[in-house]
Amino acid sequence: MDFGLSERETYWRDRVRDFMAAHVYPAIPAYNRHFTQEGAARWTVIPVIEELKAKAYSEGLWNLFLNKSEHDDPDYAGPGLSNLEYALCAEEMGRVGFASEVFNCSAPDTGNMEVLRQYGTPQQKAKWLRPLMDGEIRSVFLMTEPDVASSDATNIQTSIRREGDEYVINGRKWWSSGLGDPRCKVAVLMGKTDPESQRHTQQSQILVPTDAPGIEIVRMLPVFGYDDAPHGHAEVVLRDVRVPVENVLLGEGRGFEIAQGRLGPGRIHHCMRTIGAAEVALEKMVDRLTSRIAFGKRLADQSVWEQRIGEARLDIEASRLLCLKAADMMDKAGNKEAQLEIAMIKVSAPRMALRVIDDAIQAHGGGGLSEDFGLARAYAGQRALRIADGPDEVHLRAIARLEMGRHAARMRAWREGAVADAAPVRA
Incomplete structure (x- = not known):
C-alpha cells in the first residue's frame, strides 16, 4: 500500500494551493466587507468572487470535480481529475468557505452539473449545462420538504402532473441552497409523477427555470443565525408552475x-x-x-x-x-x-x-x-x-446493514464449509 502522492496528484494539489495563497487568502477581507452592507445589498453578486473566478478559469483551475466517465461528452468534458486527485484539491479549497465557488466547484452546482452531464438530453445540456460549466449562471436542487421526513425521499409529496405538453408542479420545498443568488437560473426539482407506482418509481426529476410564474420565495432560512447571503437557503412554494415536458430528466419514474x-x-x-x-x-x-x-x-x-x-x-x-x-x-x-x-x-x-x-x-x-x-x-x-x-442516522443505518449482510455471508460460507477461516468468533 503506497501512501505517497503521484506526480499528477501533487501537480493539481499544488496548483490549487498556490492559487489559494496568491489570490484567495488575500481576498478574504474584500469578501467579508460585502457583508457589512445592509438589506438587499447583501443579496447581490460579490465582485471579488467574480474576479477570482475569471483568474481561475484563465489558469485552467476550473470544474476540477468533473472527472472522466463512460458517459463523457467531449463538448462537456472537465479536466479529468480522478476522485482521489480532486480530494486533495478540495481539501485546499475547504480552508476558505467561499473558495470552492472560485474554482466553479461548489454545491449544489457540482451535483446538478453531474446530473445534466450524465442524464441530460443534448438540448438540456446546451441550455443549462454549458452556462453552468462556464460559471455564467448558478443552480439549486429542490428536494427537501418541511412537512415530511425528507431523509426518506419516497416521502416527498410535491406533485408533478402532466397536462398535454406541459408538467404542472405544486408543492413546498425548503433548505433550497443557492436560490437567493441572483445568478441562480435553474432548479433541479424532485417530485412525484405517479403516486400509484411502486415506491421507488413514483419520483421524477425535472428542470424548472427559477423565473417561471408561480414560484414564490417565502423566506431565507438562517443556519445558527447565518443567512449565507447571497447564496441563501430558501423556503419556496410552487403553485401551478408549468414547464415543458422536455424538461423531465431521463424520464418519468427515474428520479430515485x-x-x-x-x-x-x-x-x-x-x-x-x-x-x-x-x-x-x-x-x-x-x-x-x-x-x-x-x-x-x-x-x-x-x-x-x-x-x-x-x-x-x-x-x-x-x-x-x-x-x-x-x-x-x-x-x-x-x-x-x-x-x-x-x-x-x-x-x-x-x-x-x-x-x-x-x-x-x-x-x-x-x-x-x-x-x-x-x-x-x-x-x-x-x-x-x-x-x-x-443525516447521520441514515448513513449509520446503511453501515449497519452492510455490516450485518457481510456477517450473514460469512456465516453461510462457514456452514457450507466454503471458507475455512470464516467461523464466527465466540466470547
Whole structure:
C-alpha cells in the first residue's frame, strides 16, 4: 500500500494551493466587507468572487470535480481529475468557505452539473449545462420538504402532473441552497409523477427555470443565525408552475435512480472540504494557545490543551485517510462498491471537524463565539453537514446493514464449509 502522492496528484494539489495563497487568502477581507452592507445589498453578486473566478478559469483551475466517465461528452468534458486527485484539491479549497465557488466547484452546482452531464438530453445540456460549466449562471436542487421526513425521499409529496405538453408542479420545498443568488437560473426539482407506482418509481426529476410564474420565495432560512447571503437557503412554494415536458430528466419514474447517482460524489466532496476546515481550526487553536498567557504560563503548556491538540491531529489524520480511501475506491471500483466508505466518511468527517472547531472555540474563550476568528461560522457550516445529503442516522443505518449482510455471508460460507477461516468468533 503506497501512501505517497503521484506526480499528477501533487501537480493539481499544488496548483490549487498556490492559487489559494496568491489570490484567495488575500481576498478574504474584500469578501467579508460585502457583508457589512445592509438589506438587499447583501443579496447581490460579490465582485471579488467574480474576479477570482475569471483568474481561475484563465489558469485552467476550473470544474476540477468533473472527472472522466463512460458517459463523457467531449463538448462537456472537465479536466479529468480522478476522485482521489480532486480530494486533495478540495481539501485546499475547504480552508476558505467561499473558495470552492472560485474554482466553479461548489454545491449544489457540482451535483446538478453531474446530473445534466450524465442524464441530460443534448438540448438540456446546451441550455443549462454549458452556462453552468462556464460559471455564467448558478443552480439549486429542490428536494427537501418541511412537512415530511425528507431523509426518506419516497416521502416527498410535491406533485408533478402532466397536462398535454406541459408538467404542472405544486408543492413546498425548503433548505433550497443557492436560490437567493441572483445568478441562480435553474432548479433541479424532485417530485412525484405517479403516486400509484411502486415506491421507488413514483419520483421524477425535472428542470424548472427559477423565473417561471408561480414560484414564490417565502423566506431565507438562517443556519445558527447565518443567512449565507447571497447564496441563501430558501423556503419556496410552487403553485401551478408549468414547464415543458422536455424538461423531465431521463424520464418519468427515474428520479430515485438519478438521486442515487448524484449523491455519492456530492457527499464525499463535502467531506474533502471538511478536512481543510478542520486543519484551519487546528492552526487557529495552536496559534491562540501558544500566544495566550493564563495563570502565569501559555495555554499550550496546560496539560489539557496538549491532549486536545494531540487528539485533533489524530482525528484529522484518521478522517483524511478514510476520505482518500473512499475516493480511491470510487475511482477503482465505482460508487456502488464504495458505498460503505462513502457512508462512513459522511458520518466521520463532520463529527471530527465539529470536535476540532469546538476545541478551537474553547481556546479562544469569548472571542471564539464572535465572528472575530471565523470559528462560529465554521461550526455552523459543519453542523449542517450532519444533516445535509442525508443525516447521520441514515448513513449509520446503511453501515449497519452492510455490516450485518457481510456477517450473514460469512456465516453461510462457514456452514457450507466454503471458507475455512470464516467461523464466527465466540466470547
